[in-house]
Amino acid sequence: GAVVSQHPSRVICKSGTSVKIECRSLDFQATTMFWYRQFPKQSLMLMATSNEGSKATYEQGVEKDKFLINHASLTLSTLTVTSAHPEDSSFYICSARDLAENSGNTIYFGEGSWLTVV
């Protein structure tokens, strides 16, 4: 079945540095991917919609200059947390929709990436 892969699964970075998280659709193409953030014991909150070949669409309250999204190909979207601060520590997870006609409009999620900013 379709698989979405995220890398790294865990990352620790120093405050003020930037960190990049990759989201790949392994056996299907995704013109649109989504990035979510999940705080401990809370639900997932949509951050932005990543569009292949164009600018990402950010949800209200999400700083686009802080969370840079690049969707350079049909199988890869990246989220870069710039000038990270401890409050950016969270679980970031991406999703993608399989565009194939027989996919059943299922939306698959990656395994998520734990970011800890120290």
Add this chain to the structure above:
Amino acid sequence: GEDVEQSLFLSVREGDSSVINCTYTDSSSTYLYWYKQEPGAGLQLLTYIFSNMDMKQDQRLTVLLNKKDKHLSLRIADTQTGDSAIYFCAESVDDYKLSFGAGTTVTVRA
């Protein structure tokens, strides 16, 4: 607007059935999903239902949808210890962005 609500906790004895309930507010939802999240892991798609259906069964899982009441439920038959996890229901409208409930923590006791 979108607002999905779930009960937060469910404790069930191994072998019994689990029923997780969810309500949503957006009547234009096209698909409704159930995802499972184990500790420290991502989301695993369990099943989904199209909004013009009222029931879907997949092995031990049964999804019931009451569109009039905007109520969705997930029944897990013969609940096993491996079913212990957080279960999220989610709705999508027309652009496949998902709005999630807070998640129901299911604990299976022996």
